[in-house]
Amino acid sequence: MTKILTLDDFDFKDKTALVRVDFNSPIDPQTGKILEDVRIRMHGETTIKELAEKGSKVVILAHQGRPGEPDFVPLEQHAKVLSGILDRPVKYVDDLFGEEAKGAIREMKGGEILVLQNVRSYPREREKGTPEEQSKTEFVQSLAPLADVYVSDAFAAAHRAHVSIIGFAPLLPSVAGRIMERELNALGKALESPEKPCVYILGGAKADDALRISKYVLDNNIADYVLTGGVAGHLFLVAMDINLGKPNIEFLQKKKLMEFVQGIRELIKKYPEKIKTAPDLAIDVNGNRREISVEELPTNYPICDIGTNTIQQYAEIIKKAKSIVVSGPVGIFENKEFAKGTKMILEVVADSQGFSLVGGGHTVAAVEQLGLEQKMGYISTAGGALIEFLMGEELPGVVALEEAAKRKS
């Protein structure tokens, strides 16, 4: 990795720092409330605390969810949670780069913390571009003149070439925050040569990521087994011509995931022994868990977790592994009825003798809730970014920091 600058390379006293963190947290779809604050805590207790203590004016840029999704909520509650974690006031303005936001930044004193509106409220934020293109947007052009330095701490979103991730680096001195620094150091070491047998447990809702990583780790002989669960697992079952039933198929269609079925089918054909799918599942029958075998499908109820047989089969494979990567929960962990699969799989991983690497916002939240942090080899805040990193891809957010460091030297 090329050199990047860190918080040690800049004098923050009385300087305005734009700090991009990843506060993206699991949200209760009914109430819109934060379910787990682990990411807020991680950034809060490290980078944000250090900057405030160094006398910097700390302006937080963060996203939550994606527009149109139930977890796309304002950051006001994140600011409150942060204030509780740091035991100091944290101001929130419901504006990103308009007069209200700019006025609030100008009024700040050293040591104060301000959270701006969800960066994804700016429609252009998620449009891809080069750092130079992103630096010309109204968002960057409005805020950069008020800042002295850009701190990039959102490793978990560094795989996105979004405006707030790469647009400030061409214009401002840019350094990595402590979470970014820690992730890059630790992951670099952890991934040098994973010991075999190596098992990847892929769940969660981002099934496109699951397909890409499965293909990469199998084609490159990195993983000996890929165990599938979560929404990603449903898609693998569909690729085996299993009819999941109307509500489940409609869900996959709504999320535009069916287009990945063909790719998964080809992969399963190539590695029938290495890819494992669930032999049984838990369905939601009016709020209650009921387990059915795959032979009993289709079902008119939503599938929400892997079943007990699957847990047992997966556990046998995990116990023999020397390296284990977990990305994404295997069921709807937020719902008590459907937490069993994720809980039991994570417990087996925690007790295994192998080195375990756990990543993803929801997965890390589950690990924390279960109190298993100390028993995991390494916990990454990142999900998608971790996957890109595991595949040896360059992360635009990291490249932007490397370029900024080169300009400085």
Ligand code: 3PG
């Ligand atoms: C994540 O949770 O993986 C990051 O916050 C990125 O979120 P995104 O996939 O919506 O860009």
